[in-house]
Amino acid sequence: MKPNLKITRRVTEMPPSGIRAFFDLVMGMEDVISLGVGEPDFDTPWRIRETGIYSIEQGCTSYTSNKGLLELRVAIADFLRQRHGLRYDPEEEILVTVGVSEALDLAVRALLDRGDRVLVPQPCFVSYAPMVSLAGGEPIIVETDERHGFRLSPSLLRARAARSARGLILNYPCNPTGVSYVKAELEALARLFRGTGLVVLSDEIYDELTYEGEHVAFPSLPGMRERTIYLNGFSKSFAMTGWRIGYAAGPRDVIAAMTKIHQYSIMSAPTTGQFAACEALRRGRSDVLEMKREYARRRGLVHARLNAMGLSCARPEGAFYIFPSIRSTGLDSMTFSRRLLEEEKVAVVPGTAFGRCGEGYIRISYASSAENLREAMDRIGRFTERVRGGT
Amino acid sequence: MTEEIVEILRRDARTTPEEIAAMLGRSAADVARAIRKLERDGVILRYRAVINEEALAAAAGRVRALIEVRTTPQKNVGFDRIAERIYRFPEVKSCSLLSGGYDLLLVVEGRDLQQIGNFVAEKLAPMENVQGTVTHFLLKKYKEDGDILVRRPRDRRLAVTP
Numbered sequence: 275m276k277p278n279l280k281i282t283r284r285v286t287e288m289p290p291s292g293i294r295a296f297f298d299l300v301m302g303m304e305d306v307i308s309l310g311v312g313e314p315d316f317d318t319p320w321r322i323r324e325t326g327i328y329s330i331e332q333g334c335t336s337y338t339s340n341k342g343l344l345e346l347r348v349a350i351a352d353f354l355r356q357r358h359g360l361r362y363d364p365e366e367e368i369l370v371t372v373g374v375s376e377a378l379d380l381a382v383r384a385l386l387d388r389g390d391r392v393l394v395p396q397p398c399f400v401s402y403a404p405m406v407s408l409a410g411g412e413p414i415i416v417e418t419d420e421r422h423g424f425r426l427s428p429s430l431l432r433a434r435a436a437r438s439a440r441g442l443i444l445n446y447p448c449n450p451t452g453v454s455y456v457k458a459e460l461e462a463l464a465r466l467f468r469g470t471g472l473v474v475l476s477d478e479i480y481d482e483l484t485y486e487g488e489h490v491a492f493p494s495l496p497g498m499r500e501r502t503i504y505l506n507g508f509s510k511s512f513a514m515t516g517w518r519i520g521y522a523a524g525p526r527d528v529i530a531a532m533t534k535i536h537q538y539s540i541m542s543a544p545t546t547g548q549f550a551a552c553e554a555l556r557r558g559r560s561d562v563l564e565m566k567r568e569y570a571r572r573r574g575l576v577h578a579r580l581n582a583m584g585l586s587c588a589r590p591e592g593a594f595y596i597f598p599s600i601r602s603t604g605l606d607s608m609t610f611s612r613r614l615l616e617e618e619k620v621a622v623v624p625g626t627a628f629g630r631c632g633e634g635y636i637r638i639s640y641a642s643s644a645e646n647l648r649e650a651m652d653r654i655g656r657f658t659e660r661v662r663g664g665t
Numbered sequence: 666m667t668e669e670i671v672e673i674l675r676r677d678a679r680t681t682p683e684e685i686a687a688m689l690g691r692s693a694a695d696v697a698r699a700i701r702k703l704e705r706d707g708v709i710l711r712y713r714a715v716i717n718e719e720a721l722a723a724a725a726g727r728v729r730a731l732i733e734v735r736t737t738p739q740k741n742v743g744f745d746r747i748a749e750r751i752y753r754f755p756e757v758k759s760c761s762l763l764s765g766g767y768d769l770l771l772v773v774e775g776r777d778l779q780q781i782g783n784f785v786a787e788k789l790a791p792m793e794n795v796q797g798t799v800t801h802f803l804l805k806k807y808k809e810d811g812d813i814l815v816r817r818p819r820d821r822r823l824a825v826t827p
């Protein structure tokens with residue numbers, strides 16, 4: 275008898291990633307300038323890499339405790355206290371994970387029963403809705419729009435939040451829009467949540483890449499700590515995507531439940547990465563600031579060039595993405611991106627990869643050298659002129 | 666703003682005032698004015714390319730040596746006069762006064778070992794107030810003033826990621 279390799283409905287019904295489709299297109303081509311990359315172009319700062327190497331030389335190659343090295347959890351607790359005024363107990367309220375990706379997966383699996391609704395504001399990181407679905411929950415898409423600066427507001431959420439959603443996935447600074455929030459805006463959201471049972475999964479992985487003012491952590495707002503699962507990691511701010519280290523901080527019962535899943539499915543996050551992450555928190559701050567300053571300059575460059583060529587966009591407040599409107603070209607996102615790739619060899623990501631309301635926009639990552647960005651902007655300018663000229 | 670402009674130009678001297686203005690959120694006129702002032706004040710001396718001398722010198726058959734020079738300081742002028750006598754030779758590419766076991770450190774360039782040897786024997790060593798020299802021929806340079814002198818590897822990241 276042939277083996278039964280039937281794939282579950284859960285998986286077959288999952289929509290394919292819009293990024294993946296575009297990735298396949300790009301892979302077939304040479305000499306492409308890619309502004310489609312969702313990770314830093316910097317290598318991990320040397321002091322961090324060297325610490326990882328040293329830990330291997332010392333033979334630190336076994337599992338760590340399920341929750342992660344205590345040393346790292348203590349460093350995380352110190353970071354959260356010093357940078358954001360948050361108090362988390364490293365023994366019971368912090369879990370080290372395989373990136374924010376795993377932390378998010380654990381959180382929805384720990385919190386959602388079949389059919390539980392989770393509000394997912396879009397455009398957003400591609401994993402949110404599929405992860406909620408995989409966990410048995412029902413993602414409720416909340417569309418934001420350019421008219422309101424792609425910002426989440428109480429008025430946008432009020433009606434839905436009242437309708438018994440279990441959770442909300444919040445992400446700021448935002449991939450793909452670059453939007454972040456000031457304290458007053460977050461307080462307005464917090465006021466709304468206080469009257470509900472809503473749990474907030476706050477993905478703050480770009481917190482250190484905030485260019486306007488200081489990042490305000492969601493659980494630092496009055497009354498929000500007990501309803502927030504705070505997610506953060508090392509991938510973006512420390513340019514450590516490949517090390518796969520992130521963490522969750524939150525109420526101890528939820529962290530305990532997440533740890534229960536984690537100990538069966540993962541055991542412990544990568545050991546070398548955990549040692550490197552300790553060094554990142556202890557001595558990596560100047561490296562972060564240096565990278566941030568560089569991103570900030572590129573942001574200014576790209577923002578000015580895009581607006582000058584009539585691809586209007588707001589100045590991103592954080593992360594390393596900018597989300598210009600391409601409506602003036604008359605093309606849809608996918609056509610724009612595909613033609614730009616084929617005709618000028620510049621890869622961007624169609625806005626629709628981040629939700630239906632991303633139609634009419636593209637995501638440009640400025641995690642690329644100034645020379646690359648300059649050249650790419652020249653090409654995009656040439657392309658849009660040609661398209662508008664009707665050829 | 667001035668400090669940031671200097672840092673940007675130090676990294677890439679071809680960055681235009683307009684680009685710097687966009688990077689810093691200033692007006693291009695302000696940036697251009699600040700750059701002119703830096704030039705006038707002698708903070709920015711000139712704009713030049715950073716060359717991997719290793720790659721070039723090998724191709725052009727030139728050699729470099731680091732030369733330690735012990736000198737006798739002179740009344741009232743200290744090391745300045747002897748330093749000047751030395752650094753005015755065009756083959757001296759750089760010249761610094763150091764603390765420690767010797768006084769001046771020179772980088773000297775020549776066509777071959779012989780030519781540098783001759784410079785030391787005929788010009789440097791016999792100079793009044795020069796007590797002694799030690800010549801180290803440069804074999805390989807790994808990093809220069811913050812720039813690692815190996816070809817940058819290609820971008821290893823996947824072309825499109827979430």
Ligand SMILES: Cc1ncc(COP(=O)(O)O)c(C=O)c1O
Pocket residue numbers: 312372373374375376399445448449477479507508509515518519520827
């Ligand atoms: C908003 C957001 N959350 C989470 C992740 C995943 O990060 P990690 O590498 O920590 O899994 C990304 C990466 O692109 C992201 O942009």
